[in-house]
Amino acid sequence: MLRSVPVCPKCDVPLIREMKGALEADVCPTCGGMLLSPEAWKIAREDLESALALENAYADTNPMPVLALEMLCPNCQIPMQQFYPPEAPNLTFDLCPQCGSLWLDDGELGKLVEAIRSRLQRPTTVPIEGEEEQQVFATDFVYCANCGRENFPDAEKCWACGEPLVPEQPPLPRPIQTFAEVTSMMVGGAGAVLFGLFVTKPQGDKVAALGLVLMVVGLLSLAALRRLWRRGRGTIFPTYSGH
Secondary structure (H helix, E strand, O other), X not given: OOOOOOEOOOOOOEOEEEEEOOEXXXXXXXXXXXXXXXXXXXXXXXXXXXXXXXXXXXXXXXXXXXXXXXXXOXXXXXXXXXXXXXXXXXXXXXXXXOOOOEEEOOOHHHHHHHHHHHHHHOOEEXXXXXXXXXXXXXXXXXXXXXXXXXXXXXXXXXXXXXXXXXXXXXXXXXHHHHHXXXXXXXXXXXXXXXXXXXXXXXXXXXXXXXXXXXXXXXXXXXXXXXXHOOOOOOOOOOOOOOO
């Protein structure tokens, strides 16, 4: 059953109808999230200026991030499904399987606009024998050294974390990456166990100190792995997805 006035699935406050150019959406005045109809979704991907104006009209005013255990469609009140836009496959939206509406958290529409602009800025011309030259887009991705997300090769900053894209180390083979991550976690975990068991024991200061060293080594090793080498999809410790 459709609601006459949809409410935010996170804040439970009525959404406000906002229009920028030809783009119209229902926006939450508290968290800045927005509900786009299928028609509005199409306009947002084509009219980037209106999409940015809508994105900038509201911002998240919550002092702490608001998490929802289950995202219900503001219109239909049924669970929404994850949706990955083809322009930014690492960006996750919530899609209603019944009415086709999309829910975007604050900032996600701006990230989508950046991804679309990056993709459109530098087309590569490829001559095809017997036909006119056609423009196709380069498909080699550049990986952010900070968060490991995929970016188009002409992007200047990461669409996911906003950090400038800098040359990165070649990616580690997946078995080596997985082994290194597991080893780092095991070393840090063993150190935490030793520290917890012996920190209060008489004459257990040396063992506790060893545990503390192992914890630090494990955490620093894992941090180095995340910072120096990107994480491909399928690693056992995936990066934060924004949800």
